[in-house]
Amino acid sequence: MAKKVHVTMTVNGQQVEGLVEPRTLLVHFIRENLQLTGTHIGCETTHCGACTVDLDGMSVKSCTMFAVQAEGANILTIEGMANPDGTLSALQEGFRMMHGLQCGFCTPGMIMRAHRLLQENRNPTEEQIRFGISGNLCRCTGYQNIVKAIQYAAAKMNGVEFKEAAE
C-alpha cells in the first residue's frame, strides 16, 4: 500500500482534513471520511454526473478526481446548498415546486451542476440549460421538469415571477 497522504480542504465552509491513500477518489473521501452522503455514486465511469460537486468554481465529477488533487480546494456539496437559515435555496425550491425529481438519485448532482450554470449565466435559455446539464443523467423525469426547476430558480434569483412556457 502506498504511503498515506495528509489532505486539507474546505467543504461547505468548514476546514476539513484527513489521511488518505493517494488512490482514494474525492467522492469516497466526501462520503466515507466526511460522512456527507448526499453526493451520490452512480456510474463510476464519468458518465452520469450523480457525483458532481462544485470545486473552486467548477462543476467536477468527484468520482474522476483523487482526493489528493483537491488539496487546498474549496468544495460545495448538496449539504451546503440550503440557505444559512435552513430554508431551501432557490434551486432546491425549484426542484420541489416543479417536480424536478422522482427517485431523487440524480438530484444532488443536478442541483450542484445547475448551481454553477446559474452562477455563470443568470438567465440561461432552455437550450443553454439542456446543454449545461448534458453531463448529468436522469432516468426518471425525461428532463422536462428538471429544466423547469432550473428556470424557476433562475427567475427567483433574478427577482422575477416564473412563468411556465406554454406546452
Next chain:
Amino acid sequence: MIPGPFEYHRPTTVADAVKLLSTYGDDARALAGGQSLIPMMKLRLATPEHLVDLRDVKELKGVSQEGDHIVIGPMTTQHELLMSDLIAKSLPILQETALTVSDPQVRYCGTIGGNVANGDPGNDMPALMMTLGAIYRLEGMEEGREVPAREFYQGAYFTALEPGEMLTGIAIPIPPAGHGYAYEKLKRKIGDYATAAAAVVLTMSGGKVASCSIGLTNLSETPLLAEAAAQLVVGTTLDDETLKRAAAAAEAIMSPAADGRGPVEYRKHAGGVMVARALKRAASRAG
C-alpha cells in the same frame, strides 16, 4: 472501482516534473486533467506506480500569441479554451471542437495537453492539431525538441513521446483572416467519442477553394490527415460532384474498428458524410 495503488507527486516546475518522469520511466504517468487517465486507472487498464500531477506547474497553463502562432500551455482546460477571447478571435475552430468534447464537467477538468498527448484515437483535438499544422514542444532530461502534430501519432496510445518526456507547449499557426472552418462530429450521445468526425480549415478566393486541410477523428488507430481529399477540392467551387469525390478520397484512407458505434462500412460512410458537411460549412463561413 478503485484504481491500483500509486505514489503521488506534485512538482511545481517542468524541470522537477521531467526529473520525476525520467526517474520512474515506464512506471510513471503524468496526470493532467485526469478525465481519461483516471477512468483507465479505475478499470486497471492503466496501473502507474507513480503519478506526477502537473496541476501546480504554473508555466504549463495559459494562452498567448507569439508572432503568427497561438501558443497554448498543455494544462489549459477545454473550459478555459472556451472562455478565451484570443482563441475565439484567432482559432474559432478550437472552440467549436472543444464544445463537442465530452460534457461540461469533463471540460472544466480535461486539458488540451492530455487530450492531444494521450494518443487516444477517440480524442477530438489530435486530428484538429494535424489539420492546423500544430507543433508540439516536448521536454525531457536532454534538450527539448519540437515535433509536428502530423508526425506525433504512431498508433493507438503510441506517440512520439519517449518515457521521461512530457508535452510543454502547443504552437498553432494562426489561420489567415477570412478562413473557413468546421468540425463535424457524429456521436451517439453527449459524452461519447465520435462515430466519425472531420475537421476542415480552408481559404476561398473568387468562389473557389484556394487552400484546404482536412483531419479525421476516430476513423483509424491514429488521427488522420486526409491529404488527397484536401488536394482534390483546391481550385473547385465545392460542387456536389467534388464533395462526393472528396468524401470517397477520405474514405479510402479510413480504417475504423467495428464497435458499438457501428460496423466498418457504416463508420467509413459516416466519415465521408462528415467530410462533405465540414467542407460545405467551412466554405460558407469563408469570406
